[in-house]
Amino acid sequence: MALNSYTPPANEFKISMKLEAQDPRNTTSTCIATVVGLTGARLRLRLDGSDNKNDFWRLVDSAEIQPIGNCEKNGGMLQPPLGMKLEAVDRKNPHFICPATIGEVRGSEVLITFDGWRGAFDYWCRYDSRDIFPVGWCSLTGDNLQPPGTKGKAHVGA
Numbered sequence: 001m002a003l004n005s006y007t008p009p010a011n012e013f014k015i016s017m018k019l020e021a022q023d024p025r026n027t028t029s030t031c032i033a034t035v036v037g038l039t040g041a042r043l044r045l046r047l048d049g050s051d052n053k054n055d056f057w058r059l060v061d062s063a064e065i066q067p068i069g070n071c072e073k074n075g076g077m078l079q080p081p082l083g084m085k086l087e088a089v090d091r092k093n094p095h096f097i098c099p100a101t102i103g104e105v106r107g108s109e110v111l112i113t114f115d116g117w118r119g120a121f122d123y124w125c126r127y128d129s130r131d132i133f134p135v136g137w138c139s140l141t142g143d144n145l146q147p148p149g150t151k152g153k154a155h156v157g158a
Helices: 137-141
Strands: 018-023 026-039 042-047 056-059 085-089 097-106 109-114 123-126
Touching: 018 042, 085 109
Parallel strands: none
Antiparallel strands: 018 026, 026 042, 042 056, 085 097, 097 109, 109 123
């Protein structure tokens, strides 16, 4: 029987810190996770793009959590979170950047679905495409973020 050390590892994590974590539902996937809780030497983690129903706990020294950039440094690939909100270039009207969601993931490709619009504007791209941005990008860069569409209404280019 193996026992943990009587000296717990130091917990220097803070709420809202980001890290890379093995997805407990699919152990072959590594995802971005956020620290949403702390207790002693344990972290409550939430995979970005998911809700609190899928939160999980890890010790601070678990091999299943790594600093951001570890996957890239070691030739791995982060799994983009299904349902993650982002801002994306509308490829049919490339002067527009619109609110969007990752609708599906296939390997290194993600399906970009535009919030409030029917599927005619959706497109597949690589997860590292320069046409997709984190939420808040337009605010930071001064670009104009289009409002979400209203399903059923035509998307009109300017």
